[in-house]
Amino acid sequence: MSAAYALSQHPELFDVVLYERSSYTGGMATSNPINKDKYGADYINDGVQGCSPVFYNTFAILRKLGFKSTEVGMQVSFGRDVGQDFWSNVFPSQVIEK
Numbered sequence: 001m002s003a004a005y006a007l008s009q010h011p012e013l014f015d016v017v018l019y020e021r022s023s024y025t026g027g028m029a030t031s032n033p034i035n036k037d038k039y040g041a042d043y044i045n046d047g048v049q050g051c052s053p054v055f056y057n058t059f060a061i062l063r064k065l066g067f068k069s070t071e072v073g074m075q076v077s078f079g080r081d082v083g084q085d086f087w088s089n090v091f092p093s094q095v096i097e098k
Contacts, residue, residue, distance in 0.1 A: 004018040031043045031044070032044055040090075041090040076088065076089045
């Protein structure tokens with residue numbers, strides 16, 4: 001997206017077309033509703049891995065283009081299984097039960 005924006009600043013040199021397969025722009029950090037009775041949580045994050053510093057640039061270019069960010073719930077999970085070595089602040093786990 002940033003490359004397309006930079007190239008579009010030189011219309012005399014480039015004819016830029018940006019295709020997005022989703023019905024919305026971005027997609028770096030979204031929350032999608034899921035069945036709480038089935039999964040133990042009412043949302044799941046999509047496309048987020050550890051609050052990378054690159055998100056600053058993503059938000060900056062989106063603001064420059066007139067888009068606004070929306071609130072996203074933060075999930076934290078780590079471990080190997082949904083057993084004793086697993087922890088999550090969203091899904092039920094033995095660590096949370098303790």
